[in-house]
Amino acid sequence: MYKFLLCLKYLRTRYLAFVCIVSIMLGVATLIVVNSVMSGFSNKLKDRLRGVLADVIVETDNFSGFDLHPQLLEDRIRQSSAGKYVDTVAPTVEVVGTIQFNFRGMNVVKPIKLMGVDPAKQTKVGGFGQYLTRQKNSMHPSFELTPDALALFEKNVRLEAMAREPIPVAPPAEDFLGQGPKIVDDQSAIPLPPVPAPNLPQFEAPKPTGIIVGHSLAHFRYKNPETGQVEEVPGLRPGDHVMIATLAANEMRPVWGTYVVVDYFKSEMSEYDSQFIYMDLPDLQRLRKMDERVTHLQIKVTEDCPRGYSFVKPHVSNEIQKLFGKYEARAATWEDHQGPLLSAIDIERGILNLLLFLIVGVAGFSILAIFTMIVAEKIRDIGILKSLGASNRGVMGIFVWYAFLLGVVGCGAGTALGLGITCNINEIETFVNEQTGQQLFDRSVYYFDKIPTNVETTTVLIVNAGAMLVAIGSSFLPAWRAARLRPIQALRFE
Amino acid sequence: MLTAENLTKTYRRNADIVRVLNGVSLAVRDGEFMSIVGASGSGKSTLLHVLGTLDAPDSGTISLDGKRLDNLSNRERDAVRNRTFGYVFQFYHLLPELSAIDNALMPAYISNSFLGWMQTRRQWRRRADELFERVGLSHRKTHKPREMSGGEMQRCAIARALLQRPRVLLADEPTGNLDAEKGNEILELLHDLNRRDRVTIVMVTHNLEMAGTTHRTIRLAGGRVVEEKGPTFRPRLLSAAV
Numbered sequence: 001m002y003k004f005l006l007c008l009k010y011l012r013t014r015y016l017a018f019v020c021i022v023s024i025m026l027g028v029a030t031l032i033v034v035n036s037v038m039s040g041f042s043n044k045l046k047d048r049l050r051g052v053l054a055d056v057i058v059e060t061d062n063f064s065g066f067d068l069h070p071q072l073l074e075d076r077i078r079q080s081s082a083g084k085y086v087d088t089v090a091p092t093v094e095v096v097g098t099i100q101f102n103f104r105g106m107n108v109v110k111p112i113k114l115m116g117v118d119p120a121k122q123t124k125v126g127g128f129g130q131y132l133t134r135q136k137n138s139m140h141p142s143f144e145l146t147p148d149a150l151a152l153f154e155k156n157v158r159l160e161a162m163a164r165e166p167i168p169v170a171p172p173a174e175d176f177l178g179q180g181p182k183i184v185d186d187q188s189a190i191p192l193p194p195v196p197a198p199n200l201p202q203f204e205a206p207k208p209t210g211i212i213v214g215h216s217l218a219h220f221r222y223k224n225p226e227t228g229q230v231e232e233v234p235g236l237r238p239g240d241h242v243m244i245a246t247l248a249a250n251e252m253r254p255v256w257g258t259y260v261v262v263d264y265f266k267s268e269m270s271e272y273d274s275q276f277i278y279m280d281l282p283d284l285q286r287l288r289k290m291d292e293r294v295t296h297l298q299i300k301v302t303e304d305c306p307r308g309y310s311f312v313k314p315h316v317s318n319e320i321q322k323l324f325g326k327y328e329a330r331a332a333t334w335e336d337h338q339g340p341l342l343s344a345i346d347i348e349r350g351i352l353n354l355l356l357f358l359i360v361g362v363a364g365f366s367i368l369a370i371f372t373m374i375v376a377e378k379i380r381d382i383g384i385l386k387s388l389g390a391s392n393r394g395v396m397g398i399f400v401w402y403a404f405l406l407g408v409v410g411c412g413a414g415t416a417l418g419l420g421i422t423c424n425i426n427e428i429e430t431f432v433n434e435q436t437g438q439q440l441f442d443r444s445v446y447y448f449d450k451i452p453t454n455v456e457t458t459t460v461l462i463v464n465a466g467a468m469l470v471a472i473g474s475s476f477l478p479a480w481r482a483a484r485l486r487p488i489q490a491l492r493f494e
Numbered sequence: 495m496l497t498a499e500n501l502t503k504t505y506r507r508n509a510d511i512v513r514v515l516n517g518v519s520l521a522v523r524d525g526e527f528m529s530i531v532g533a534s535g536s537g538k539s540t541l542l543h544v545l546g547t548l549d550a551p552d553s554g555t556i557s558l559d560g561k562r563l564d565n566l567s568n569r570e571r572d573a574v575r576n577r578t579f580g581y582v583f584q585f586y587h588l589l590p591e592l593s594a595i596d597n598a599l600m601p602a603y604i605s606n607s608f609l610g611w612m613q614t615r616r617q618w619r620r621r622a623d624e625l626f627e628r629v630g631l632s633h634r635k636t637h638k639p640r641e642m643s644g645g646e647m648q649r650c651a652i653a654r655a656l657l658q659r660p661r662v663l664l665a666d667e668p669t670g671n672l673d674a675e676k677g678n679e680i681l682e683l684l685h686d687l688n689r690r691d692r693v694t695i696v697m698v699t700h701n702l703e704m705a706g707t708t709h710r711t712i713r714l715a716g717g718r719v720v721e722e723k724g725p726t727f728r729p730r731l732l733s734a735a736v
Contacts, residue, residue, distance in 0.1 A: 389601060
């Protein structure tokens with residue numbers, strides 16, 4: 001009984017208890033915030049790494065694509081043992097190239113990755129429709145121009161056509177004598193018949209072929225020296241035309257064509273947004289003169305297929321690989337494709353956890369120090385209690401229960417603080433930015449609008465359990481030392 | 495009857511060995527008020543602590559009604575400290591966080607589990623109220639030690655010592671930290687408890703005048719009993735009076 005009574009009294013009246021609670025609270029709050037932000041970043045990054053990739057990707061190293069027609073390839077896959085897990089097969093052509101366009105008088109040339117896709121199938125496979133800017137989440141995105149974009153395109157073509165015509169020279173207003181001939185309007189003269197105007201064909205802009213351009217490729221980012229903020233200037237607008245060059249499929253020969261921007265692609269993954277250009281599959285096949293061949297097959301597995309690498313890899317990916325020769329094609333899951341980056345995230349997380357563990361260890365030692373101080377402060381009380389018949393276990397129990405209560409209060413407050421900070425981290429960041437003028441989270445680095453967070457209940461529980469263990473564990477040594485004190489030794493202590 | 499035979503106790507400080515008790519024997523009869531006097535360092539406080547099992551003797555025996563107290567297990571020793579002896583110290587030794595009544599109830603808090611306390615708390619509170627009435631501290635029950643005077647704190651400590659109805663009250667210079675008036679009041683109270691409630695008291699004091707008011711006085715010097723005065727105590731008369 002006296003253990004609970006004294007614990008509660010000590011908790012309410014000791015300054016050191018407050019220090020201990022704050023120490024635990026800060027530790028728990030820090031761990032929750034760091035873990036939530038790290039998990040948010042990790043999830044977002046994984047989402048983005050997944051980005052445009054389908055569940056399973058079959059690709060060939062042959063520059064001219066698979067030898068078989070994509071429909072035949074699809075049939076072979078569907079008839080294999082992996083067929084029952086296959087929902088959609090989207091054939092694509094992926095090839096490197098360059099883009100060239102004019103931006104404020106500059107001739108801009110950039111390396112690109114050209115993706116020839118079937119928009120409907122690609123949307124079904126995923127990683128396409130949801131990232132489009134204008135046609136966001138459309139089930140049937142197209143490469144058609146909007147009326148506005150078409151009008152801009154026609155205006156651009158007309159302006160360029162005019163720029164190519166020689167500038168007409170105006171006839172001199174006066175002859176060299178300064179007066180010029182005097183023209184007398186003779187009313188009686190017989191008028192000449194009017195000269196028929198040449199029947200020129202109506203001006204018609206060439207029919208544009210649409211492409212979807214990566215957001216970062218179509219926008220230039222500049223840091224405004226006055227505000228210090230990064231600003232985006234559109235270098236390509238829907239309706240602007242560009243020249244795209246790549247290599248023909250059958251021989252090492254450049255091919256090029258003029259295309260018109262119809263939409264942006266914004267996956268928020270810098271690698272994709274700054275390189276990818278999507279065009280209709282037949283357009284790219286025509287440009288590269290590769291008939292109906294494709295270089296990649298993007299496969300979406302069915303809804304009832306168990307998710308996760310451990311199932312998809314052996315039951316789908318490896319089964320599909322068996323259909324092709326060793327050097328003919330490679331079937332891989334999206335995780336295989338992003339292997340190094342995914343392991344980088346895992347390594348990062350592991351190292352962070354190790355560092356956080358050290359922080360927890362440091363917090364544990366501070367609790368140990370505080371408890372040693374509390375015991376030293378309470379030595380006389382220990383002597384009194386022992387002279388009144390308190391057992392060694394009872395005295396030890398006071399301090400262990402005390403640590404437990406401090407842990408409960410500290411963990412409760414820490415969890416509330418941690419969740420509060422996590423939920424309002426963007427507001428806090430804005431406030432700190434306003435107050436200090438320093439940008440804590442540079443959006444230009446990650447292309448995230450907000451600091452991503454993800455509160456995992458399991459993590460919060462583990463952090464709390466760990467903090468409780470550290471609090472109670474750290475109290476054992478001082479509590480044991482307190483319990484071993486002889487009453488007279490303790491009563492004489494001043 | 496509390497008896498001690500041939501008690502010895504030495505303290506080591508680095509290489510020095512100080513023999514504080516050097517073969518002390520004594521017997522305290524039930525209902526007796528005995529005082530122990532001696533110069534500083536004569537071993538009187540150590541003798542009191544050893545008698546009350548707060549410290550262990552190097553050799554010799556202590557018994558209460560023939561039962562040895564010096565070789566008890568930890569659990570039995572804790573129970574003896576809780577129920578058999580009541581302690582009053584010179585510096586009161588109250589717990590600063592607790593009110594006067596909670597301090598007085600501490601032996602009951604220690605001897606009861608949470609459930610046991612919930613079942614018996616009324617009778618304990620009644621007992622504490624009686625004792626506060628007895629020591630004249632009813633108006634100070636909810637006060638913290640820092641809000642009380644020295645005399646009041648010592649009365650509170652006496653109430654705490656008596657809560658479990660101990661066989662022997664051991665008082666270590668109970669008036670040593672009080673002025674003469676308050677000291678006399680405390681001595682009066684102890685006499686009154688001894689007289690009316692038949693509480694056996696062993697008091698250590700350096701005040702010979704106070705010691706003279708007790709039934710028997712033993713004087714320690716060099717860790718030995720060098721003089722014994724009394725007894726003036728007549729148990730039969732006392733029991734007849736009660």
